[in-house]
Amino acid sequence: MATTTGVQRLNDMPRAELIDTLLSCLDITRWAADIADARPFADADAVQEAAAAAAPDLTDAELAQALAAHPRIGERPANTGRSAEFSRREQAGVSEGLAEELRVANLEYERRFGHVYLVCASGRSGEELLEVLRSRLDNDPDDELRVVESELRKIAALRLTGVIEA
Numbered sequence: 432m433a434t435t436t437g438v439q440r441l442n443d444m445p446r447a448e449l450i451d452t453l454l455s456c457l458d459i460t461r462w463a464a465d466i467a468d469a470r471p472f473a474d475a476d477a478v479q480e481a482a483a484a485a486a487p488d489l490t491d492a493e494l495a496q497a498l499a500a501h502p503r504i505g506e507r508p509a510n511t512g513r514s515a516e517f518s519r520r521e522q523a524g525v526s527e528g529l530a531e532e533l534r535v536a537n538l539e540y541e542r543r544f545g546h547v548y549l550v551c552a553s554g555r556s557g558e559e560l561l562e563v564l565r566s567r568l569d570n571d572p573d574d575e576l577r578v579v580e581s582e583l584r585k586i587a588a589l590r591l592t593g594v595i596e597a
Contacts, residue, residue: 437594437595437596437597438472438473438474438475438477438478438595441470441472441478441594441595442470442471446467446468449463449466449467449470450464450467452594453466453467453591453594455590455594456482456586456587456590456591456594457497457583457584457586457587457590458496458497458499458500459486459489459493459496459497461486461493462482462485462486462489462493462587463485465481465484465485465486466478466481466482466485469481469484469485475592475595478595479588479591479592482587482588482591483584483588489580489583494546494576494579494580494583495546497583498546498547498549498579498583499547501547501549501586502547503533503534503537503548504533504537504548504550504552504564505529505530505533505534505537505557505560528557529557529558529561532561533557533560533561533564536548536561536564536565537564539568540564540567543568543572544572546579548564548567549579549582549583549586550563550564550582551582551585551586551589553586553589
């Protein structure tokens with residue numbers, strides 16, 4: 432009996448189910464719809480290429496929606512589901528000992544920029560994430576939004592790899 436690859440599974444999913452799955456990678460409906468509409472995919476690289484090309488310019492509302500789907504660094508997501516599972520794994524390097532420092536730094540960041548601090552946390556220690564947060568506090572707000580969008584896309588690509596490999 433032949434096994435179905437992750438890419439074939441994505442190709443075979445009903446559009447609405449695929450969009451729902453993709454939203455766990457990046458909570459931007461237009462991005463997920465663009466990828467779903469790019470099917471069929473020949474391989475995992477083609478999926479990632481479609482993701483990179485999808486919704487090239489994100490609106491302020493889309494960025495706000497995507498950021499709202501992410502817990503603060505150092506906080507565990509309260510909800511369940513695939514997105515929460517991704518967040519828990521991505522922040523595995525954050526120890527409880529840094530909780531207060533991260534809480535204070537997150538609040539300072541949010542006062543400065545008006546949104547949650549977002550960084551691709553996968554494979555990074557809590558100390559490194561705190562250091563990155565502090566270094567970004569000096570960014571110009573417009574520059575920081577570009578950094579945030581880049582980080583969102585990195586997170587989405589990693590999560591998409593997880594969806595493909597699941």
